[in-house]
Amino acid sequence: GGGGGAGERQTLTLMEFENRRQDAVNRRRMTTLLRGPSLRPVIARLEAEVESGLLCVRPSLNLAADVGQRDNLLSLLGCYNPLWLRLALEAISGEMAPLGAAADDAHALRKWLDKRFLAPIRLDPAARPAAVA
Numbered sequence: 340g341g342g343g344g345a346g347e348r349q350t351l352t353l354m355e356f357e358n359r360r361q362d363a364v365n366r367r368r369m370t371t372l373l374r375g376p377s378l379r380p381v382i383a384r385l386e387a388e389v390e391s392g393l394l395c396v397r398p399s400l401n402l403a404a405d406v407g408q409r410d411n412l413l414s415l416l417g418c419y420n421p422l423w424l425r426l427a428l429e430a431i432s433g434e435m436a437p438l439g440a441a442a443d444d445a446h447a448l449r450k451w452l453d454k455r456f457l458a459p460i461r462l463d464p465a466a467r468p469a470a471v472a
Contacts, residue, residue: 366425366426366429366430366435368428369426369429369430370429370430372430373427373431374429374430382431402457403457409453409457412457413449413452413453413457416449416452417445417448417449421444421445421448424448425448428448428451429454432455432456434455436448436451436455437451
């Protein structure tokens with residue numbers, strides 16, 4: 340035995356539903372925080388520094404061509420706790436990152452980061468993913 344009946348499946352489904360609901364609440368809170376009045380001046384200043392060219396990736400680094408540098412960047416971002424990294428990336432991009440299994444979540448995030456943020460650079464260096472305003 341040990342197959343688990345309908346009650347167990349229903350309980351798991353309710354637990355999954357509650358986890359997804361809580362994830363949505365956390366995403367909304369993170370987005371509200373990042374776009375709220377307390378961080379608005381900080382974000383505006385960062386955006387101005389990027390637009391002016393003062394804050395940028397060194398021109399000598401070509402993330403489109405240099406696989407090693409791209410891997411270094413992904414590894415650096417992978418040092419963050421996947422929960423926090425996911426929330427921040429989703430709040431910034433306005434997209435939901437795919438969920439991996441608990442043990443594989445960091446790997447799923449890394450693949451999504453590479454595809455969502457770095458692949459457009461490889462295809463067209465002028466293309467940058469649009470941040471949600």
